[in-house]
Amino acid sequence: MMLIPCPWCGPRDETEFVYGEAALERPADPHALSDQEWTDYLYFRDNPKGEHTERWFHRAGCHHWFTVERNTVTHVISAAYPPGKAEKS
Amino acid sequence: MSQRYSIWALARNALTHHESWQKAWRSPEPKPAYDALIIGGGGHGLATAYYLAKLHGMRNIAVLERGWIGGGNTGRNTTIVRSNYLLDENAHFYEHSLKLWEGLSEDLNYNVMFSQRKVINTCHTLGEREATVRRYNSMRLRGIDAEFLTREDLARLEPAMNLSMDVRYPIVCAVSQPRGGSARHDAVAWGYARGADSLGVDIIQNCEVTGIDRDPVSGAVTGVQTSRGAIKSDKVGIAVAGHSSQVAAMADIRLPIETHLLQAFVSEPVKPFLNTVVSTGAAHFYISQTDKGEVLLGGELDGYNSYSQRGTLPSVEHVIANATEMFPNIGRLRFMRQWAGVMDMSMDGSPIIGKLPVDGLYMSGGWCYGGFKATPGSGWCLAWTMAKDEPHALNAGHTLERFRTSYMIDEKGAGPYPKAH
Numbered sequence: 390m391m392l393i394p395c396p397w398c399g400p401r402d403e404t405e406f407v408y409g410e411a412a413l414e415r416p417a418d419p420h421a422l423s424d425q426e427w428t429d430y431l432y433f434r435d436n437p438k439g440e441h442t443e444r445w446f447h448r449a450g451c452h453h454w455f456t457v458e459r460n461t462v463t464h465v466i467s468a469a470y471p472p473g474k475a476e477k478s
Numbered sequence: 479m480s481q482r483y484s485i486w487a488l489a490r491n492a493l494t495h496h497e498s499w500q501k502a503w504r505s506p507e508p509k510p511a512y513d514a515l516i517i518g519g520g521g522h523g524l525a526t527a528y529y530l531a532k533l534h535g536m537r538n539i540a541v542l543e544r545g546w547i548g549g550g551n552t553g554r555n556t557t558i559v560r561s562n563y564l565l566d567e568n569a570h571f572y573e574h575s576l577k578l579w580e581g582l583s584e585d586l587n588y589n590v591m592f593s594q595r596k597v598i599n600t601c602h603t604l605g606e607r608e609a610t611v612r613r614y615n616s617m618r619l620r621g622i623d624a625e626f627l628t629r630e631d632l633a634r635l636e637p638a639m640n641l642s643m644d645v646r647y648p649i650v651c652a653v654s655q656p657r658g659g660s661a662r663h664d665a666v667a668w669g670y671a672r673g674a675d676s677l678g679v680d681i682i683q684n685c686e687v688t689g690i691d692r693d694p695v696s697g698a699v700t701g702v703q704t705s706r707g708a709i710k711s712d713k714v715g716i717a718v719a720g721h722s723s724q725v726a727a728m729a730d731i732r733l734p735i736e737t738h739l740l741q742a743f744v745s746e747p748v749k750p751f752l753n754t755v756v757s758t759g760a761a762h763f764y765i766s767q768t769d770k771g772e773v774l775l776g777g778e779l780d781g782y783n784s785y786s787q788r789g790t791l792p793s794v795e796h797v798i799a800n801a802t803e804m805f806p807n808i809g810r811l812r813f814m815r816q817w818a819g820v821m822d823m824s825m826d827g828s829p830i831i832g833k834l835p836v837d838g839l840y841m842s843g844g845w846c847y848g849g850f851k852a853t854p855g856s857g858w859c860l861a862w863t864m865a866k867d868e869p870h871a872l873n874a875g876h877t878l879e880r881f882r883t884s885y886m887i888d889e890k891g892a893g894p895y896p897k898a899h
Contacts, residue, residue, distance in 0.1 A: 390790050390791050390792070391790065403790065403792065404792045407781075408781045408782035410896070411783070424882070425882070428881060428882045429732070431825075431894045432734035432881045433732045433733065433734050433881070434723070434732070434733070434734065434735065434736050434825075434896070435723070435732065436723035436733070436735055436736050436737055436783070438721070438723075438724055438737070438785045441783055443782070443783065459782075461737070461784050461785050462784075462785050462786055463786070464784065
């Protein structure tokens with residue numbers, strides 16, 4: 390069981406949340422991408438065994454999306470912040 | 479050649495108090511080079527080695543396993559075998575696999591306890607009935623067995639099933655594949671291991687692959703680095719579902735795969751009361767009873783990327799709540815074990831079996847949570863692809879390139895989504 394720190398509501402039980410997907414950087418200009426780059430964005434994933442940056446949705450709370458840095462082996466969450474804030478460099 | 483198992487062998491060994499049985503496979507030291515290497519000593523990797531040796535005459539090959547054979551997802555699944563798919567590529571592939579299952583115990587001279595007890599899918603809404611019956615009709619058009627079941631049929635087949643309309647997910651009807659069923663997962667790994675070993679395949683356990691060597695000029699595979707030294711080979715097959723992304727990354731290949739958790743549980747053993755394998759999409763669980771009497775239950779993915787191999791409690795509660803609604807008499811059973819496998823979830827819900835964009839490198843992965851039933855077919859197709867350096871018609875559609883050419887095998891019709899199946 391995970392306690393997920395919602396940036397607005399504080400730590401809440403994982404059952405209140407819905408997992409979105411890996412926090413991918415959306416292409417600034419999709420039309421400028423080659424087919425190869427667009428396919429990479431849509432389908433291909435790093436799928437790390439370790440630190441993973443991902444999006445969660447607080448369905449049973451504030452209904453906000455936010456970004457979480459979580460370890461995919463230990464499930465330890467090292468950071469959670471609102472979308473658009475500086476992500477881990 | 480290892481000894482053949484038969485009733486005569488059993489009687490002969492009884493005379494020596496069963497102390498003369500040979501080991502089912504050797505534990506050889508790795509040789510410096512092989513004609514082909516297979517990374518991953520689960521069911522798929524061992525099956526690949528077996529068919530490479532048996533059908534393609536490649537005897538100088540090795541299976542490299544990080545832990546012990548069958549100790550990964552092969553030992554962490556719910557052993558359902560079926561071939562009830564809608565799309566051509568999957569339907570023909572899984573049906574081929576099911577046909578291999580039907581002769582597997584004889585072929586391997588090893589009882590894999592394949593039991594064709596029917597796989598039933600219950601439908602809970604009229605919309606679900608329409609979609610499911612369409613899929614099962616498509617199976618019949620391909621010559622794959624499929625049948626429609628009424629509520630009366632269900633009452634006869636599964637007397638313990640709650641058919642009340644006064645529940646959260648009332649059962650409208652069901653479909654079944656009579657030739658579907660289950661098998662003993664450990665026996666599948668052991669049978670393939672013994673079969674491959676008797677054909678000369680080296681099965682090397684406790685041998686973790688840490689790198690893939692490539693020719694600096696051509697880029698082709700030249701061998702692997704392992705925890706037991708470097709091993710040369712110009713053909714390397716990857717069958718490590720759950721960790722496909724990590725092994726492919728050793729050759730700088732990114733895959734359209736995410737790794738997720740799927741949990742399962744077994745209860746204490748009880749007398750037989752479940753006759754078939756029952757699954758339900760609406761209520762998110764599947765249930766069967768093992769030959770030992772344990773009730774075996776599984777559900778949906780935990781929902782977020784994870785390699786932890788341990789599930790979380792909300793999923794346990796979700797599965798058990800739904801299962802006790804459909805089978806109220808399991809409510810007082812105690813669970814003996816709970817576990818989670820790591821699933822290669824591909825972005826269209828179908829596997830990748832074939833060549834990778836590095837010469838000499840092949841993979842079978844992206845099995846989502848349906849890899850067990852594919853074990854014979856996956857090994858058969860990967861062996862063919864490795865031996866001939868081109869896919870068989872059965873896996874010609876299951877390429878990695880399909881994600882670039884938009885020939886997705888998307889049973890669910892859900893677009894790029896790593897949690898489909």
